[in-house]
Amino acid sequence: MTKKEEKKFEHFLTEFKTIVSKKGFKNTTQKDRILEILYFSKEHLSAEEITKKVQVKFNMDIGIATVYRSLNFFEHMNIVESLDVGDGTKRFEFKKEQHHDHMICTNCHQIIEFSDDVIELNQIKIAEKNGFILEDHIMTIYGLCEKCQKTLQ
Amino acid sequence: MTKKEEKKFEHFLTEFKTIVSKKGFKNTTQKDRILEILYFSKEHLSAEEITKKVQVKFNMDIGIATVYRSLNFFEHMNIVESLDVGDGTKRFEFKKEQHHDHMICTNCHQIIEFSDDVIELNQIKIAEKNGFILEDHIMTIYGLCEKCQKTLQ
DNA sequence: CTACTTGCAAAAGGTTTGCATCTGA
């Protein structure tokens, strides 16, 4: 990761911790580390993977329960979102500024991210039409990726 | 359910059982009953709910393992699909002719079905653009339904 | 007959919870 990205993260973290304090929660090293792993991860991580990455990168052992509790906390704080890939575990990712959706290979579980304005717009329309207050949405396309198409031939 | 719907189901079941036989699998009363419950259910059912409904409607006890195995079998046969509502259980529904997506209330977990041609079309485009062979897709919108908007005020 | 199914109970696997201890503010 570049110096610039690091700065960006540090800035985000400082701001986030202020909000946490204001809401009466406490900032801890554990939360910081988990967040840092999520922030810089290009993959969607499971709780167990996060635990391991924290151990490797920061030489710090965190209880898996703490990881789950932090993840739920971050989800409530709306800075992390979870995703069901269909491999039996919940996976988490840092919520980027711009929304995106996922395309998942049913064979190798590889995840490709994409975003599409037309779909975004239509989701809003549909929610309105049904009287829903839109909170979030998941659009996941399942299929065979190019690599697996060849492998399975 | 009307007589006409019953006829339709019987016809479907006969046809499906022929395919099952051809593929070398066996037809059983258990599978028939589970399928009948799914076919006529307006809700998306969990394995446990299906087990209970079979017991009530047909006065027949089915092991939960059998229900799960049948459900997986039906999914492979492409006549049933599963859905993650976010309440900790997998839910199943009979695959209707026309595809539809789901809008789920994050408070009461009520499910509204909808379909939207624009979204369907764009999914195909996105899959193509990324070299995926489209198999399936999930489009789920999360929000607060009208009822819960009032309740939570 | 015999390969596929079922049912039971045990196992598995992910996630949550109770509780004593610790710690940030």
Add this chain to the structure above:
DNA sequence: TCAGATGCAAACCTTTTGCAAGTAG
């Protein structure tokens, strides 16, 4: 100081699996 956070282990829940017995074709 003390409410919130952590870590451990146990508990929970849903789903899967091994195996002996049953049954469709």
